[in-house]
Amino acid sequence: MNKVSLLAASVAIALTGCGGSDSGSSNNNSGVVITGFDGYFKEAVVFEDVNNNGKLDSNDPIIGLTNDEGKVTLTDKQYSAEKNLAIQTIIPGGTVQAELIARDPQLFAGTYTVDMDNPTQAMAHEVVFRTLPGEKVISPLTDLVAIQAGANPTPEKIQAAKNKVNETLGIEGDTAFTDVIAANNTALHKTAQILTESKAQAKDSYSAETAIAIADKATDVVNDKNNADKLDDPNFKPVIEVNNGVVSEPVINSKLFANESVVKAINTELKPLDSHSINLELPLAAGDLALFEDDDNKNIDITVSVITLDGSVVKNLTTTAINGGKLTISGELTPVRPAYQIKLTATDYNSQEQDKSFGAVTTAFDLQVNVENPAPTINTEAADTIEEWIDSIELYQGVEVQNEQFRIDNLFSDDEKLAFKAYTSVDGLVLELVETQGQTELKITGKPSRIYPEGQTITISAFDGINTTYKVFELDDIEKQPEASIEIDRGDLAELQQEITVQLTTLKVGEAVDADFNITEVFEAQHTSGAIEYYAGTEEDEYATTVPGLKVNVDNNGTLTVSGTPTSATKNGSFVIAAGVNPDADDAVISEYVTITLPNVQPADDVTPPPAGHPLEGKFLHFVEIGHNGTNFAKGWCDSIYLDANTKTMYWNDRDSDNLSTCDTDMSEFTEGVPYTIVGDKIISQEDGMKMTLDVIKQHSFDDDEHFLVSFTDEEGDEKSTELYSYHTNAQYVEEALNNDVSESQEDANWVDRETFIAMPSEEGANDIVVTELKVSGIVQQFDYQGSPYTSASIYGRNAKTCEILQDIYLDYGRIQVHGDSYSADNYFSSQPQYRDAEGSCYIDFMPLDHSAAIPAGLYTIEATPERTDEAERIIFSFEK
Structure with missing residues (x-):
């Protein structure tokens, strides 16, 4: 097996490695170009700050990474969809980098921000800058205006914020929203640098009040004639601190920086390793120049760490580093990977405050190791098939993904056993890898939490123990949830009508019929979440038809049964069918009623009819x-x-x-x-x-x-x-309501379902009777919960309508109680029921008087008596221990 190196040569990340790559969009592409700077930010994250809180939250959509000109290109559609653009800087080994790697390792492993004012080193701070809706520049200056405008900016607040910032900085119009670097405006460029350093130092104390005060003092620094020759010096970066809410005077700090010639010299010396046993020695100087330089501090200490690209620190290495001297690293590189980063970090101290840090400067270098294990390769045919499957999934904001699962273990080829992972940039979408009959499949569930423009991703990775290979699948637009509906397929309806007419053409009084039909093709659910349920009957009475003696029923599989024995000759008989999703919920989706006509019922042959009876007789x-x-x-x-x-x-x-x-x-x-x-x-x-x-x-x-x-x-x-x-x-x-055991397991709770009915006038004084079905369940249970017994006797209302009636005519105006068949059982539960809502359902609970006492043996009967027993049934369940 031939040795394979991921890169032909070693290069410093600060220049052309992960942190210095050009993965951001070029400003030559079509679309809308967004620019981020204090100096131009390279490999900074441009995102939409959904809740406008000035933080990169886990559900904020990531738009892309900036290139070495601080730019990222959005399509016109993306730009119009994103309301609150912001930029997040990344530092090596920082908290934000770790969160981003967990979110999308393919994009963010080894990635960090470089301020191109200091292109030889990583950004020193994790900081977010915002801009206003509709703007194309993001900087400390635009951030200053956004902070003044507040979390919910109105046009009036925005104009007031611009006026305030303009007055403070001594500028006019929309100058704060321009690229001041391209305009060679050294004064505003320096102001932006000071705002960056000061915001990073102030952290949560950087508010609308303190930020404008800092900007005022930064303007004084920039306008000071003594500083005129320093405005184009990228290492002249005063810091204005906030202490206990009070903005201090500027600390004139010369920034620590890494010398470019030394970085280049290290690049030249650093070669790929042939094994994971490292014994490295490199100069940290070039001529008279040391790696790090700081006019405020001549005694610069360097911290050395070696990390994997996903941020794991390699432990048990022996390291030394002397600025202007040598770097040594020895030991074993574990875990075994083909690439690492060497991080050399020094702390920036001011000459007047040696005990106080003004940030840290890190320069990082790629370290490659020639490995004998090639990375997993992508099977293009399988990739195309998976992409077709993903493209077929309709993704809408707030709509649950249903029954989407597909094989993915054939996506990669490798001699080693592979471990798979899956990631998505879509908040609310859930990816799960499941094993099915020896194959690994990707299961997609959940529902997107928001609208997304095209370009969001699903990424699948394969890890062979050393190398990781990623396959990224881009998604189309995720649009607003369309209105849910159940449409009628008129063609299939006509076929169903014809089939019923043919099969039941010989209907006759006294002759029994029993025929089945499939009605699923008649109803097409559009953009619904949940299983479809069916209805058959008249509009007033489920199961009924207008033909005496004939009934209809439809099961959950959509099988319609017409059965019974017609009792009178009938013309133009009919019934209706309908479909619904979550029909008892507040967000129910129900189709229109569709009328099915029945063939005419012919009179019976001349026979003596049986005497008229009553439906309750003989049973x-x-x-x-x-x-x-x-x-x-x-x-x-x-x-x-x-x-x-x-x-x-x-x-x-x-x-x-x-x-x-x-x-x-x-x-x-x-x-x-x-x-x-x-x-x-x-x-x-x-x-x-x-x-x-x-x-x-x-x-x-x-x-x-x-x-x-x-x-x-x-x-x-x-x-x-x-x-x-x-x-x-x-x-x-009936027996199912009476013969039940007390539940002793939370996982296998013995809830008993019943349908109970009320029959009362549609409104007070009316002569009609409306029958309403209540869907209720009951339980008596006691089980161990976190070391203590949990006990209850409960009635559960399975939909909102049931809960409304339970609370009104049973709980408030009726009586609900738990009976026991012995003195100890009858006095075990409290007599005071507790009502609680549960998202479209509800519980009525009885708790024990002594929570630590076990339920006594015996029979327990839950009885709910309505306000009027002539209008509503009692609800009764029995459980025995």
């Missing part, structure tokens, strides 16, 4: 009841009735303490009750001065159950009570 009907059942403690149980259509007799099941949680379908367990008659749509039983009335408010039919919402009225003498019940033909629906 075992099960419902949840609650009471004391001869004990001192309330509990829930299953009650069952049977209406014999032939004898018109109502039967009730016998209940005792041993069969409360199961429902009976064995007639031997039933006691003959009282006769009844059918009066209109009601079942009425009268005997010995007592009267019972059963009135079906609403009926639903499912594959495995018939559900009846029944108003049950009991009258005796002057006493009369009415209560709503849900009757089920499938006992399981």
Whole structure:
């Protein structure tokens, strides 16, 4: 295997290495050119300061790195999209550099800013400068105006800020927003340098008040005739400090700097290594010149460090460095990499304040090592396929990315086992690498937090233990979230209508039908987040059609079922279908209702029709009841009735303490009750001065159950009570509410779901009845949480409408309580429920009186009683420990 060097020769980063490359945009490109300076900033980060706080935050979009003329080019579209442009300088090993490397190592590993006033050394400070919207220059001068204008600048505030800065600096118009270096304005150039040094020294004390005061004193320094010959000296940089909010007098400091001829001499001597065992000796002088020079300090100490390009410090090296003497480094370079940086750093002290630092100067050099391990190579065919996949993903601000996952381990080729990572510059987008059947796939989720112009990236890297290779995929514009909708495909709707017409063309009274159809192609969700749900029925009643005896149902897979037995000849029968995403939420997206017509139902052949009956007859009907059942403690149980259509007799099941949680379908367990008659749509039983009335408010039919919402009225003498019940033909629906265990695990919580109904007038005084379904869940739980028991008995409202009703007619005007079947269980929970919102849902919690006590063994029944039981069902759950 041939040895491979990443670079043919060693060069100083300060000149042409990572910190000195020309990766910034050229000012010859088309588009809008942004310029940043105090001297021109090379490899500084131009970004949009989204919240205008003067900091590079993790969600601020990065536009690019400046070139050696301090310039970066934006497209016209980018420029129009970015409102608050700012520039961030980077220093080697600094906090900002580390954060940027974590964000995008391909772009920022080994990258730092060089002030081209001192091109042989790295920028000494991490500092941010801002400009105003619409401007194309970013500098300490524009930053001064932006600070005066405030975080939310209005045109009036901006003009006032410009006037104030102009008056302070003695300038006119928009001079502060021009390239004063190109204009050879040495006075304003020097003012900008002083503002940079002073802002870096002041840190958080650089406010609107202190900044303008510093600018005033900087102007005095620049206008002082004694300093006229120093204005073009890049190392003459007075510092104006802020101490306890007070702006001090200028400290006339001569900057420490690195001599260019010495830097070049080191470049010439520094050669690539043949191994990671280093024994290096280099001169830190050229002729009479030392590497570092400072008119204020002749005794300059140098600190030596060797780092990887991603900022990790190489430890356990032996180093010495004497300014004007020699640099020695010996030891083992670990971790093993093909390239490192040697950082030589000296502190800038003033002659009058030797104990006080005015910053540090670093000059850095690339150190290459010839390695026998070539870097991973990119498979162009796989790259093209991945790029097609990424381009196919529709990215919009605030829209969740759904089900996007693709193989990426074939993107790179290498003899070694590779470790993959993925990064993105889009805030809110989440990249995750997952292993699937021995392959590595990239999973993309999340939702972009803002609008982005084209040029944002997704980067995938492969690391073979020594070398890292990156593949960058550029993204198109990420635009504002379009309006979510569910559109109707009229062509597919016509095909569905034709299919239904053909399959059901022989509808006839008395003949059962059961036919399935797929309706998914009819509805097209546009820019929605969440699974699509379906509806079938009439606009007033789900599951119903206008044909007596026919019902419709559609499952979550979009399978529409038309079933039942028509009971009368009907012309122009119909039902509607619709689709929705998050239909119970505030941000619901619901399609229009689409009418499906049914073929005419033909009369039955001449047969003697069966006698008219009632839908409650001939079925075992099960419902949840609650009471004391001869004990001192309330509990829930299953009650069952049977209406014999032939004898018109109502039967009730016998209940005792041993069969409360199961429902009976064995007639031997039933006691003959009282006769009844059918009066209109009601079942009425009268005997010995007592009267019972059963009135079906609403009926639903499912594959495995018939559900009846029944108003049950009991009258005796002057006493009369009415209560709503849900009757089920499938006992399981009732037993599931009563036979549950107390949860002992947070991860496997045993929430029990129920649908409960209210039936009340649409408004006070109205004669209509509107049925509303409440989606609720219940739990009793106790589990260890951070070393302490967490216990609650809770009702959970699964959508906003349910929560509104729970709080109103159950919590505020009704009563919610937890019953136990023993004294200790009945007195374990507090009697005061606690209500809490949870983003479109809610909880009603009962907490234990003693949080440290374990739940006693026994049966616990949660009962929520509404304000009026004739308008709303009780909500009942039972849990046993």
